[in-house]
Amino acid sequence: MKNITDSNRAEYYKISSFIFLYFFTWSASIGLLAIWLGQKTNLSGSVIGTVFAVNGIFSVLLKPVYGYILDKIGMKKYLLYFVVFMSALMAPFFIYVYQPLLLSNTMLGIIVGAIYLSFAWYAGVAACESYTDRFSRLNGMEFGQVRMWGSLGWAVASSFSGILFNLSPAYNFILGSVTSVVMLMVLLSLKVNVHSSHASEVIAKDKIVLTDVYQLLKNRKFWAFCLYVAGVCWMMFIAEQQFSRYFVTFFDDIHKGNTIFGYLGTVQSGIEFIMYMFVPLFVNYIGAKKGLLLVGLIVSTRLIISGLCDSHLLISVIKPMYGVEICLLLVSVFKYIVEHFDKRVNATMYLLGYQAMLYLGNVVVSSPAGYMYDRIGFEKTYIIMGITALTFTLISSVTLSSCQRRPGANKHPQTEENSAAGVRQQPVEH
Template sequence: MMISGNRSDYIKISAFMFLFFVVWTMSFSLYAIWLGQHATLTSAQIGAVFAVNGAFAVVLKPIYGYITDKLGMKKYLLYFVAVMSSLLMPFFTYVYHPLLLSHFYIGIAVGALYLSLAWYAGIGVSESYCDRFGRLKGFEFGRIRMWGSCGAAMTASFAGILFNISPVINFTISSIVSLVMLALLISIKIPASDNIENAVVSKKKISLPDVGDLLKQGNFWRFCFYVAGIVWVMHIAEQQFPRYFVSFFNGNKQGTSWYGYLSTVQAIVEFISMMTVPWLVNRIGPYKTLIAAGLLIGTRLVISGFATSAIMIAFIKPFYGLENAMLLIAVFKYIADNFDKRVNSTMYLIGYQCFIYVGTIFVSAPIGALYDKIGFSKAYFIMGAIIIFFSLVSTFVLKNEKKIECRKDISTGSTLQESK
């Protein structure tokens, strides 16, 4: 049974994730559509935008990860992310949109900087902090993250409708919710005792040589191989998926509205999965879960390539919610099992979040051009086949064992080994 203090902490940190994904879904889930319809960019130009966004994210995510590990349980970086997010409406309306129309390349750079500070790096910091918070307080990350999915589900049902009226409405709501999110963060009290040495926070704080040591580990690069072959392609496929879905409708507005409803179903699937997948990961282990997630992602994209109607796509797409839950929960547990706790956030931000955007830099623009050349359906079939191939190879690449810890038997004085 959860004690009263931990129950209050759980409610507040879950509410934070709920609000963060309200903001994300209200604005960012429709970002590709906004770039195409309101900024009037081509698929190749949109691919270039995502590539530059990825480049800025690659620079900022390691910095955010290092700062997060350095701060321990302190929330200063989350405060900064919330403040940046609150500027969303004035930035998109009065800075980003005009720049994309008049000075395209300057607009890309300025937008990439803002989006990385507020969202691309911000989501990684938020999820990493919630994982750390949960492990410290004794509850599963998935049971916190599921409320983010709940926020996404509730918001997606009407975000597309508001977007059809005016995207400014979406951006304004996002800015207001960000301020509420900031107030909620301030209300979460972290005792000094939670920031000293324990199962989550190390007494010896991370230093730059620790990051260098992490990059020298073979296990780090084996994990990055998995991310490069599977998660890179998955995220690039999702970037312009809203445009693929809308293409099955005669009118963009009708497609945008239906995409909002589809996103609601997907978020509900993710919410349920975040509750149930921790049981699966604890039972079969993060290694097997990562492999299973890769095969599921690849299969979904291959089937998407054969889609001939919006109904078929609508049936397939919600599986992304299950895939995302499997990936996130398995990744955090894999990192906890195989890496020093001092570098957990750095590992997540560099090895997972940052490395995703390395792929975005190099692959987004070519894939965008591929969409224009051979169409969405053939491109999705190719991407799905690539993911299945890398999933099979990853069975030999990923490390399939748990970190071994030593403890002293008080009665005998002997040293025992036990799996984490």
């Protein structure tokens, strides 16, 4: 595989195994959260929307903190250890805390659940992906070469998670906790070479300070990127939150719908796995901006068709297209950040400008979306979301910046426009 050499092969296998296990755990359990909330705690569409909205509030608050910590500690793994520890608590939390609270005191359960899910998953996955991107570049690898194993992990778990769920959701959560222990052992064995030949391109000598975050918030490119996330990514991810509920309505037997949804999750993740092999080269060729715009076109098309379709066969074909979107989006986002923002704030930019902004959509749109699902139906809501995504894609074709330099250089001229945080580019200390 490109850029995988004898010197970094062992660490490639380790970081890939870590990502595989993390997404395997997520798919086996949290991936079925909307179905679990609807079928096991009997929450309505509006209340489920509120659950995701509150999840979004805590995620928005935590993700910038995670990003700042990652930029502050560099390549140290302390934050990842914490995320894995929280993941390992999944089974006891869902079985003995979350479900009883949702049934007895719904609002308290929603808040407690949001805190846990943010620590372990909604902010945790962003931290893991950001660290993986940095680790990949440190070892001269493409992020997609590693992230594709996360898609495979999701696919493997999805192939049986629906069946396991029909037996008992507790089995899904127990599996997640056990897998997290294995994940911890892999993380402990991962070695980080801060003296690699790529270190000066990835690790900044001067660590991030709060002033850097303030300067980032003053950068026009930051807000242009956030506008894209709000218009396109909000529609993409919020439509996906309760898509499982819409999907099962195409089947007379809800259990059959659950099972087939799990199978399609496997197909979707398989598509992601394959796409990650080629998308980095494709985005390098067309540029990160065009990659982001292409995502917008695909998202708007998929949502509009989802709202118009009336066949379980067509909706089953449409569902896996999400795999193409997420792969192209993630690769384009990371490359756009490397092209336009200082390396000292890469993790902060990803978790604040992309991930926190993404989950702000949960706060702003999840509850209204749930209300619209209940009042006007999934079909009309998805059409509205698709048109919204298309509109903001057209706007972003003007507001997003094109790359004016060699991708991957991660250096910027000393101008206010291109400086994310003062741009103090210096060689790394050894």
